[in-house]
Amino acid sequence: MEKMMKKITLFTLMILTSFGLLAKQQTIILSVPSMNCVTCPYTVKRALNNVEGVIDASANLETKQAVVTFDNEKISTEHLTEATTNAGYPSFIIK
Numbered sequence: 690m691e692k693m694m695k696k697i698t699l700f701t702l703m704i705l706t707s708f709g710l711l712a713k714q715q716t717i718i719l720s721v722p723s724m725n726c727v728t729c730p731y732t733v734k735r736a737l738n739n740v741e742g743v744i745d746a747s748a749n750l751e752t753k754q755a756v757v758t759f760d761n762e763k764i765s766t767e768h769l770t771e772a773t774t775n776a777g778y779p780s781f782i783i784k
Contacts, residue, residue: 714744715761719780721773724753729778736776740768755780 721733730748733755737746742763748755757769766782773780 713760713762714758716756716758717766717769717782718784719755719757719769719773720753720783721748721755721778721780722753723778724748724750726750730755732776733773733778733780736772736778737769740764740772743769754783 721729724730724733727750730750733748734746737743737748737755737757740759742760744758744760746755746757755773759769770780770782
């Protein structure tokens with residue numbers, strides 16, 4: 690009986706933790722119109738990834754966009770646009 694209770698408790702904790710992690714994650718697309726050279730996306734990506742709470746970031750020169758997945762309980766979208774602006778690439782949210 691005790692072994693079964695441990696399994697149920699562990700399973701419950703895993704489920705609750707999973708829902709908590711999923712609820713915090715958000716993905717947005719930023720327009721970064723000033724990206725105009727091959728090194729620009731690397732600078733934008735590095736600036737975004739240096740923000741605490743960013744899970745993943747990518748930037749594309751052709752589309753002049755950055756896709757950012759982040760923990761919305763740790764940071765806001767304003768932190769992300771501020772990070773690109775501070776790196777010399779002002780951005781705004783398009784999605």
